Amino acid sequence: MHSTHKSYYDDPYLRKLEARVEALQQEADGSWICTNQTLFYPGGGGQPADQGSLDGHRIQDIKTETDSIWHFVSDFKGNIGNLVQLELDFSRRYYMMQQHSGQHLISHVLDGFGLQTESVHLGEQYTAVEVSGGFPDANQLRAIQHRCNTLIGKGLPIHTHIANQESIKQFPLRKESGMWEVLRVVEIDGLDFSACGGTHVKQTSEIGLILCDGIEKIRGRARLHFKIGARAFKQIEMFQHVTNQVQNLLQTEPEQFPERISRLQEEQNNQHKTLEQLKRLYLHEIQKELIQQPDFIFYRIEPIFANEISKLARSMANSVQKGVCILSGQRFCLALPESFPLNGNTFIQQQQSQFGLRGGGPPSLVQGSLQIQDDSALREAVQSFLNQPFSGGIS
Ligand SMILES: [Zn+2]
Numbered sequence: 001m002h003s004t005h006k007s008y009y010d011d012p013y014l015r016k017l018e019a020r021v022e023a024l025q026q027e028a029d030g031s032w033i034c035t036n037q038t039l040f041y042p043g044g045g046g047q048p049a050d051q052g053s054l055d056g057h058r059i060q061d062i063k064t065e066t067d068s069i070w071h072f073v074s075d076f077k078g079n080i081g082n083l084v085q086l087e088l089d090f091s092r093r094y095y096m097m098q099q100h101s102g103q104h105l106i107s108h109v110l111d112g113f114g115l116q117t118e119s120v121h122l123g124e125q126y127t128a129v130e131v132s133g134g135f136p137d138a139n140q141l142r143a144i145q146h147r148c149n150t151l152i153g154k155g156l157p158i159h160t161h162i163a164n165q166e167s168i169k170q171f172p173l174r175k176e177s178g179m180w181e182v183l184r185v186v187e188i189d190g191l192d193f194s195a196c197g198g199t200h201v202k203q204t205s206e207i208g209l210i211l212c213d214g215i216e217k218i219r220g221r222a223r224l225h226f227k228i229g230a231r232a233f234k235q236i237e238m239f240q241h242v243t244n245q246v247q248n249l250l251q252t253e254p255e256q257f258p259e260r261i262s263r264l265q266e267e268q269n270n271q272h273k274t275l276e277q278l279k280r281l282y283l284h285e286i287q288k289e290l291i292q293q294p295d296f297i298f299y300r301i302e303p304i305f306a307n308e309i310s311k312l313a314r315s316m317a318n319s320v321q322k323g324v325c326i327l328s329g330q331r332f333c334l335a336l337p338e339s340f341p342l343n344g345n346t347f348i349q350q351q352q353s354q355f356g357l358r359g360g361g362p363p364s365l366v367q368g369s370l371q372i373q374d375d376s377a378l379r380e381a382v383q384s385f386l387n388q389p390f391s392g393g394i395s
Pocket residue numbers: 045100104194195196197198
């Protein structure tokens with residue numbers, strides 16, 4: 001079995017490396033290549049695998065088999081013994097190093113708040129830490145974030161130690177280590193010791209910034225979301241941009257946003273109530289006027305009343321002999337007196353193509369949409385429908 005030297009542990013800042021091909025596995029769509037050393041972290045401990053290229057070919061996948069690390073590329077033409085050039089997507093790796101060191105720092109700080117890290121996710125978009133021991137409130141989250149950024153500001157060195165099952169006992173680990181033969185211990189300047197196989201920055205200042213971005217409940221535990229490093233600065237820039245826009249809209253300082261918005265909401269509620277009252281009064285007046293027509297009512301009301309037409313039509317249907325048709329914008333409603341032996345759906349079917357009618361409902365109350373330029377033809381059609389001779393029973 002070949003053994004691949006993990007150069008990413010010697011120097012996690014290394015971007016390029018020459019390596020020798022030790023073994024090849026051919027597959028239908030490419031080759032797995034095992035090299036004597038590699039720059040690429042194969043993933044693990046919550047940290048995703050690195051990305052990059054081998055002799056200019058994009059590495060599509062990375063796997064480990066015991067001590068060997070394999071890289072998959074689709075069009076490799078070389079042979080065993082050849083030298084190949086490995087090149088790391090370093091900006092992505094550096095971002096992952098910020099996430100990983102940031103997560104260790106966060107877990108250390110959370111410990112101080114009685115919250116133990118149960119699992120972590122180091123993602124492209126955010127980093128999440130699931131904890132046991134409580135559900136922090138907004139004040140605690142602010143204090144956790146503040147403590148993290150204070151430790152970042154101190155620029156504390158981050159060291160790595162190699163240990164085995166025996167020598168690891170000298171380290172006050174935050175969490176028990178696994179049963180690996182060779183263990184790495186990542187230390188944040190005497191504060192935090194963690195058995196970890198990931199890649200890390202040299203000092204806490206390189207983490208840049210930690211923003212606590214939210215909290216959710218999962219499996220009965222708290223899961224905290226963080227934006228770390230470059231992602232945190234991006235988030236701040238977005239906040240600034242949005243704040244400026246809102247500031248221009250509200251014409252007030254950010255501290256006044258909540259008060260101003262709740263005042264606007266209150267004003268809007270009051271206006272809504274007033275509008276509803278006015279609508280009711282207006283509809284009542286319209287109703288009084290329309291009901292003078294004993295036989296049949298056809299009326300177009302302003303589009304603002306589109307949601308009220310069925311109520312209005314229904315309220316008058318039993319006061320006329322034949323029916324009530326109310327239009328508003330592109331909506332219509334046809335209500336018939338309960339004892340009237342016609343089915344409004346028949347009218348919709350008959351006139352569908354001429355007036356673009358869509359809709360339906362119970363026989364005595366149909367409604368829907370229409371497409372017409374001029375109401376008079378529809379008025380005539382409704383009228384002749386209601387005036388048709390019928391021989392008893394609902395048509
Ligand atoms: Zn770790």
